[in-house]
Amino acid sequence: MQSFRQSEDSTIATLTLFELGSWGHFPMYMRLLLESWRDHGTGGLRAIVTNRFLNAHPFVFEGFENTPDSLIKWAALDAADEASLYALRAVAEDMEGAPSATDSHPDGLLKFHWALVEKYGRKFPSHHIFLSNLDEYLFALSAAQRAPADFSGILFRPDFFYRSEFPETSFRWRAFTGLQEQLIFKALNHPQLRVAFFLDPWVAESLKGKGTAEVFCLKEPVWIPEHAPSPAERGEARMRLGAPADRKLFLLAGDISGRKGVSKVLESVACLTPEESKQICLAIVGRAEASFEQRLAPKVEAVATSTSVSVIRRAEYVDKSELNDWFVAADVVLVPYIRFVQMSGILLLAAAHRKPVISAGRGALGRLTRENQLGVTVDPGDPAELARAMVSFLGKAPPKGWDPDVAYACAQERSADKFGKRLLNALRPFLG
Numbered sequence: 001m002q003s004f005r006q007s008e009d010s011t012i013a014t015l016t017l018f019e020l021g022s023w024g025h026f027p028m029y030m031r032l033l034l035e036s037w038r039d040h041g042t043g044g045l046r047a048i049v050t051n052r053f054l055n056a057h058p059f060v061f062e063g064f065e066n067t068p069d070s071l072i073k074w075a076a077l078d079a080a081d082e083a084s085l086y087a088l089r090a091v092a093e094d095m096e097g098a099p100s101a102t103d104s105h106p107d108g109l110l111k112f113h114w115a116l117v118e119k120y121g122r123k124f125p126s127h128h129i130f131l132s133n134l135d136e137y138l139f140a141l142s143a144a145q146r147a148p149a150d151f152s153g154i155l156f157r158p159d160f161f162y163r164s165e166f167p168e169t170s171f172r173w174r175a176f177t178g179l180q181e182q183l184i185f186k187a188l189n190h191p192q193l194r195v196a197f198f199l200d201p202w203v204a205e206s207l208k209g210k211g212t213a214e215v216f217c218l219k220e221p222v223w224i225p226e227h228a229p230s231p232a233e234r235g236e237a238r239m240r241l242g243a244p245a246d247r248k249l250f251l252l253a254g255d256i257s258g259r260k261g262v263s264k265v266l267e268s269v270a271c272l273t274p275e276e277s278k279q280i281c282l283a284i285v286g287r288a289e290a291s292f293e294q295r296l297a298p299k300v301e302a303v304a305t306s307t308s309v310s311v312i313r314r315a316e317y318v319d320k321s322e323l324n325d326w327f328v329a330a331d332v333v334l335v336p337y338i339r340f341v342q343m344s345g346i347l348l349l350a351a352a353h354r355k356p357v358i359s360a361g362r363g364a365l366g367r368l369t370r371e372n373q374l375g376v377t378v379d380p381g382d383p384a385e386l387a388r389a390m391v392s393f394l395g396k397a398p399p400k401g402w403d404p405d406v407a408y409a410c411a412q413e414r415s416a417d418k419f420g421k422r423l424l425n426a427l428r429p430f431l432g
Contacts, residue, residue: 011068014043014431016126016149018117019133020077020085022050023255023287023317025156025220025345026132027057029419032221034064034072036420043127043431047074048120050082056317075124081116088112114140121148127432128152134187134196141193142186152195152427154218155184158203162341165362169339188213194430197423199343200364216426221419222348222411223320229328237329244310247281248394250358251330253323254346256288256296256315261336261360261380266299269309271387277308279394285314285326327353332393335359335369336380347374352411354404358389372410373403 017033019026030047037045047061054061054076066073077085088109113136121129131137131153160181163174188196188211196211197218198204204217229237235245243249252262262284269277282303288296293315304311318326327333333350334357341363350357351374359369361377369377376392376399378385392399 011044013046013124013126014041015045015128015130015427016121016124017045017047017130017132018120019047019049019053020113020116020136021133022052022056027053027060028221028223028345028416029132031060032416032420033423034060034420036424037072038064040421040424041071043071045072046124046126047072048124049074049076050085051076051079052082052086059319075120077116077120081119085109085112085116110136110139113137114145118148125149128194128427128430130427138180138183138187141190142183144186144190147192150192150194150430152193152197152213152430154197154199156199156342158184158198158200159341160184161200161203161206162363166339173339185210187211188215195426197426200341202364202367214426218423218426219414219419220343220345220348221416222345222352222414223324223416224352224411225324225328228354234328237325241283241312241325241329243283243312243329244281247279247310248331249281249283249329250332250334250390250393251283251285251326251355252334253283253285253318253326254344256284256286257292259338259340261334261338262296263299264338264380264383264386265334265336266303268383268386268390269303269307271384272307272309272391274308276391276394280390281310281312283312283314283326283330285312285318285323287317288315323349327355330355332375332390333357335365336378336386337365338380340365343368348411348414350374351407354408356393356398356402356404356407358386358393368410370401373401373406374410375407376401 017030019030061074064070064072091108126149129147129149129151131151134153134155135157160177163177187193188207190213193213195214195216197216199218199220201217204215208215238245252260252265254260256262284300300311300313303309327349333346333355335344335347336358337360340360343364347357347359347365347368357369357375359365359375359377360380366377369375376389378389380386
């Protein structure tokens with residue numbers, strides 16, 4: 001996909017989006033922002049992304065022209081900068097047990113993130129900058145380092161807010177959350193930060209008025225299915241995916257990593273009786289980093305060969321169309337994330353498809369699940385408890401805590417078609 005060289009584009013954009021990752025939430029967010037800008041924006045919007053992002057998510061820019069006179073255009077990092085970025089990221093990701101990038105490699109990866117914003121913010125000038133993941137810049141922001149323009153962005157990981165719910169965690173994690181809290185409060189007072197977006201409504205409410213930046217709760221967006229699938233359509237989806245028709249399909253989907261709880265799910269199979277195992281198909285769908293996939297593959301193979309559970313491992317990034325098929329086919333969606341304090345698009349997709357979840361009971365996931373009757377909550381670190389929750393869905397009547405109509409209403413409040421307009425309305429006073 002074509003991106004500009006510096007000499008091809010010297011215009012000053014109204015808004016520039018920075019996304020230095022390749023996965024997670026922001027491909028969807030960026031697409032929604034582009035669509036909203038096309039319909040409601042004034043002036044030019046530019047996106048700065050990696051080449052890996054462009055190659056992995058062509059849908060984001062589909063239908064937009066990247067020409068010098070386009071109102072929406074994009075540019076990729078130089079090859080050398082991108083190579084350095086992913087080399088530093090690989091080091092951080094290989095550090096076992098690191099709570100986040102903020103904690104794992106501050107002197108390398110995080111300084112380089114800010115250096116890229118400074119470099120490309122000067123290279124492609126803008127009235128306002130939107131940083132897709134403010135967590136990656138907390139050290140720079142807390143030190144009040146200057147950006148090339150005023151900026152806003154999303155803070156995804158408010159671990160500190162939920163630390164009382166995780167008393168058993170390590171001293172290192174408790175120290176990290178203490179540092180994170182200090183950094184966030186300092187960042188909220190950065191002289192150029194205009195809007196700090198939070199996806200978690202409880203965190204947003206707690207931080208309003210705690211800094212010079214405006215705090216805005218931006219609801220996690222979810223695509224609502226066009227219609228409820230018929231039994232025939234569900235059967236067709238299962239056939240396309242290779243899922244057995246005579247078993248309950250438990251789906252664990254998204255970017256697969258240790259914090260998704262996948263290892264505990266696999267361990268929970270040992271707690272099932274042979275008869276229960278014969279009724280279950282477990283589908284683990286989504287890409288994982290190569291190092292994690294190497295550790296995961298033998299565990300999946302062991303469950304597939306030593307039990308009666310049917311296991312499907314779709315070890316690739318799946319696009320919106322295929323992901324929709326998996327949710328149509330699923331009976332239950334697994335969200336047993338370990339020590340996870342962020343919002344979850346998978347949780348909301350389950351609600352949009354009227355599928356119950358087995359969710360972690362702590363943090364925002366637990367609160368959202370209980371308040372909106374999205375399913376049942378468990379201690380994700382306890383394989384026996386996970387197994388009992390799975391068995392509770394094998395009968396004809398669903399367990400208490402699940403109401404498909406209430407769950408669907410929760411998803412509708414967060415419909416993707418509202419996301420871009422909400423974000424741009426919050427930014428509009430600062431766009432010049």
